[in-house]
Amino acid sequence: MQPRKLAWVSRCLPIPTFCLLLWVLYPTPRHALKPAHTNTTSTATQIDLQLQGSLIPPYSLTAILPLTHKSISTLEETLAPFLKPSTHLREIIIVCSQPIIAQARTVLRNAFSVECEQCPDLLLHTIPDRLDEHSGVVNAASQVSTEYVLLMAEDGLLHEDEDTRNTLLHPPATSVPIGPNGTNSASANGSCIVTSGSPKYVQYLYPPFVMPTLLAGKKGPRRSGIAVWADLSEHIAGNHPDGIGGIVLSTRTSPIKSPWCSTSGPEIDNSAQYPFVQDPPFFNEIQSDTCSSSEETATSRDVGVFALLLPTLEDFRAILPVVCSLQRQGHRIETFIYEESSGLSDAAGWETRSFTSKLCTAPYTIVFGNRKQRSPTGHILALEWLQGFGPQPDIVIYPREDDKLTLNLDVEISRADGPLQTIVPVRIFREDLPYSIWMGSLSLTEWRNWNVPRIDITIITKDRPHSLARLLTSLSNGRFFGDSVDLRVHAEQSSDLATMKTVENLTWKHGSLFVHHRIVHGGLLPAVVESWYPRSNDTYGLLLEDDVELSPLFYAWAKMTLLRYRYGDPRNRSPLMFGISLYQQKNIELPPEGRRPFDARKLFINSNVSDPITPYLSPIPCSWGAVYFPEHWREFHIYLALRLSEHSMKINQVVVPGVRSNRWTKSWKKYFIELVYLRGYVMLYPNYPDFISLSTNHLEVGSHVKVRTKEKEELFLVPLMELSSSRNVVGLLDLPGSTLPPWDALPVLNLTGCLTTLETLASQGRSRRTDLTGCTSEPQPHDVQDLMCIKQTSSP
Incomplete structure (x- = not known):
């Protein structure tokens, strides 16, 4: 198993046993539903999306936290659960109004004063004057680049238990929102759903909750205040065949004080409303092989294989932000360090290691052998390594200054019957690598056209x-x-x-x-x-x-x-x-x-x-x-x-x-x-x-x-x-x-x-x-x- 995968497994194993295997049945749209006595077995063949217990891909989650005059005094405490190494949370966006942005920066400098490897990035966004903190969160959610987003109120996850926090920060890959607060009534008097440990489908979900970013849409919120959350749930339910707005997954057995719904009154049974939808089952354990399959979770995206041929580890560190961005997009990144030697040996070869930074953990392969022969041996080994691993790379990135490697690689690429005939060579000056972070935003299609314009x-x-x-x-x-x-x-x-x-x-x-x-x-x-x-x-x-x-x-x-x-x-x-x-x-x-x-x-x-x-x-x-x-x-x-x-x-x-x-x-x-x-x-x-x-x-x-x-x-x-x-x-x-x-x-x-x-x-x-x-x-x-x-x- 590669070092990158081992690091991921180590983060997956501590997740509590109540992590969910969420699956959603998509039967006929509600206006065409058959009577309740219809045999539900036939609807099982209409599954549009089955979630098999896998977690979301690495670094595919953005957390959005609103900041107000009231909550700024507790900001450091609110941020504490997020300031830990994570393989799922890519960034935290704090949204606040212009009058408190200077005060927010001061607090954040204190909170981030300690260096932390693999901790998420922090972004501070100003809420437009027309928006309040609730609509500011939804507006920010519609603009994030990660696949999943965690939407919160000003108290973040402070009032959630440890199990709920862990699930929201390491969520299963679900097609609908999941969170601890929900109701089946848009009215303020609607009863909060109490799950008693068993997840329930609901029409309305309130923060904090995780959802696919695509569900946020691109038009932004229509209303302000807490009505924003009802609008968002209605938007999500309106695009779901069963009118499902989300899943309540809390292990609470009794209501807590909530600004979103009434804490008194009986729990509403939603089984009659969704006759063909079963409550999602528990998934008691995340297996290590599930955690190590990040490549398979991205098969539907525009993903590819990138090979980097670099002389030194310093070059690798310089381009690491690009590597991490490509990893988050689901691309496979392979790196070969061909000039530095990992040790002295009569025989030339290579070994795989990994480099960990705040952004990601990235594997690389480095040459070992006799240092006196490392340059010619390194070039030869680089070509052998490139030809030897599969699948064939889509993009090969290597230094423009290295004439010997460029000549040999260009010859290989130009051979019509060679193994590298379809790859795109990207030759970059080594001195430009520290300023290449923008390249991580390119899609695979754009990379393939690198040499065209x-x-x-x-x-x-x-x-x-x-x-x-x-x-x-x-x-x-x-x-x-x-x-x-x-x-x-x-x-x-x-x-x-x-x-x-x-x-x-x-x-x-x-x-x-x-x-x-x-x-x-x-x-x-x-x-x-x-x-x-x-x-x-x-x-x-x-x-x-x-x-x-x-x-x-x-x-x-x-x-x-x-x-x-x-x-x-x-x-x-x-x-x-x-x-x-x-x-x-x-x-x-x-x-x-x-x-x-x-x-x-x-x-x-x-x-x-x-x-x-x-x-x-x-x-x-x-x-x-x-x-x-x-x-x-x-x-x-x-x-x-x-x-x-x-x-x-x-x-x-x-x-x-x-x-x-x-x-x-x-x-x-x-x-x-x-x-x-x-x-x-x-x-x-x-x-x-x-x-x-x-x-x-x-x-x-x-x-x-x-x-x-x-x-x-x-x-x-x-x-x-x-x-x-x-x-x-x-x-x-x-x-x-x-x-x-x-x-x-x-x-x-x-x-x-x-x-x-x-x-x-x-x-x-x-x-x-x-x-x-x-x-x-x-x-x-x-x-x-x-x-x-x-x-x-x-x-x-």
């Missing part, structure tokens, strides 16, 4: 050598995670000598370098538009004017978002997305009355968006650091050529009504906004706290800025995301559920910064197209002549 970086410069030097410095500090990236520099005809000298002295180690110097002055519009053209539909252009500065993580943000929204789940791909902004909007410039301040988080809070920290979609093209998509950029080239030629309309024709860009006569963005408006296109924008971005603009004097003042610069200057692995620093995964949201969960804004929908944007564009051209047909994708209703005539 290519990002070309283009710099447009003229006569700002100091600005150019600052941009190039930030670019050289970027982390590219082993990818090859080509750099293009486009210098205007009027570029000064200092600028040209800077360009001539430029070196670029991450790919090819191309320099273009115009001999006829073109201006900013052609300088930008002609600076890049895609080679394929998997080539993307990052356009940078020289007064931009980059975060070291700019490439990680671009790659992470491209993999999610261009190469991930098909439901997250949309032809309406034309690019990805590195810059976070601090102002909206398009209202006709002029520029106005903009804060996406405040807008989302005030508009009751379920999670105000989410990235969002906007039709405004960003010129201060953005990745543009190939199909849309080609379409823009053709559209701009038609507009400038006045083939279909006069150059002064207003295409987009009521926006300030109509006055930007020399700006490429004016025409891109026109195309975006007619098509209903959108760009993805980041939404990190305090406007933290992956690029910023220094607003240097140039074509569009005649006078630069400190006040004006502050309107556009935003802080850059730091290169840090500290949990106290804002990072790429400070996102809802620590991952990029699904496409349909992204808020959508219009050109003036107001919330709208993709359907509304598309409808406005179609209507405006009809006004301009008279055409009512659906325009063909990326066909500009069809969009502008230009009839194509065949040549004779």
Whole structure:
């Protein structure tokens, strides 16, 4: 048995003997039930989900605790049951209102002052002003990334006995909520169910209880106060064939004082209401082989096999957060350490060990043998190890710097009849491993497309050598995670000598370098538009004017978002997305009355968006650091050529009504906004706290800025995301559920910064197209002549 599995078994065995084997029968829906005398044996064949006593997968549980003015004094005591090593609880989310968040941080620092291996992570979320602590918990539950969630009231598990606590923190894998408090009446006078040690099905369950996260839905709570729990139970029961809202599993033999239901009155027998559903039986013992089968619990998910070939244990420690994230998703992770030796021996070989951290316990295999021969022996053994274990890996991660291993492995992968022919090689610079935590959020589909997208970086410069030097410095500090990236520099005809000298002295180690110097002055519009053209539909252009500065993580943000929204789940791909902004909007410039301040988080809070920290979609093209998509950029080239030629309309024709860009006569963005408006296109924008971005603009004097003042610069200057692995620093995964949201969960804004929908944007564009051209047909994708209703005539 592997060390990782042994660690899990050791946590499973102490679970009390009353742990449940919960199974749920799904008969015909209630409206079609047969009379009560119907033979119930026939319904046993209609089981939709049988739970065979196995616990939930490792690290698949999130606990959510509300914090109030009243409960903050007992917070340390309330958290005590959670501050122990756990193989099931991944994180604790504490939700509280803004006025007490500072006090909460102080208490939490004291509570977490002692280092604890394998203890859950702690997250502190602010409850939107419109929500109370109950609806704040349900709202947070709808956003977590783990498969199961433990929802609690402000007293947590303080009033539960030890058996109930253990079951809630190490729950069985159930398809319906389980907890100690329930009733069959939505009324406050409804009687609490007393189980007397025998679990009962109920319509309403109240905190604390554990449930699959999917049952929380994505719309958030409808009401506030304790009515939230009745709403949630009704939602769950309404989607269950038998109207079951949960299972009461407490071993209490008499009611306790409860705010949820009446503690007096007879217990309601629910057997008549659910004639074909038996009470779930007890499961007296969790067997060790059940606990060690975490791989089998995830067979229905998008899981794969990852092989890591790393030179040293330090490299393994650096990438461990990614390993732990992949483990929590159910992936199989195998690691081979091929340069360090575990001992001296005449014979070369390897042995398996495990590394334990606060995040997880991860096995690895390490070479043993004669240290004088470890390098060549290590490379050979690494390939033998990779070829020898099954099943075949989907992804192999190894250092880009190791030329010998890369050469040998590339040869093996390239062999059509070799055992590694279908694996995806992921070559990462060792120095980038400590900053790779974002890679743990990728799905297997996204990993499989790791090598498909290519990002070309283009710099447009003229006569700002100091600005150019600052941009190039930030670019050289970027982390590219082993990818090859080509750099293009486009210098205007009027570029000064200092600028040209800077360009001539430029070196670029991450790919090819191309320099273009115009001999006829073109201006900013052609300088930008002609600076890049895609080679394929998997080539993307990052356009940078020289007064931009980059975060070291700019490439990680671009790659992470491209993999999610261009190469991930098909439901997250949309032809309406034309690019990805590195810059976070601090102002909206398009209202006709002029520029106005903009804060996406405040807008989302005030508009009751379920999670105000989410990235969002906007039709405004960003010129201060953005990745543009190939199909849309080609379409823009053709559209701009038609507009400038006045083939279909006069150059002064207003295409987009009521926006300030109509006055930007020399700006490429004016025409891109026109195309975006007619098509209903959108760009993805980041939404990190305090406007933290992956690029910023220094607003240097140039074509569009005649006078630069400190006040004006502050309107556009935003802080850059730091290169840090500290949990106290804002990072790429400070996102809802620590991952990029699904496409349909992204808020959508219009050109003036107001919330709208993709359907509304598309409808406005179609209507405006009809006004301009008279055409009512659906325009063909990326066909500009069809969009502008230009009839194509065949040549004779």
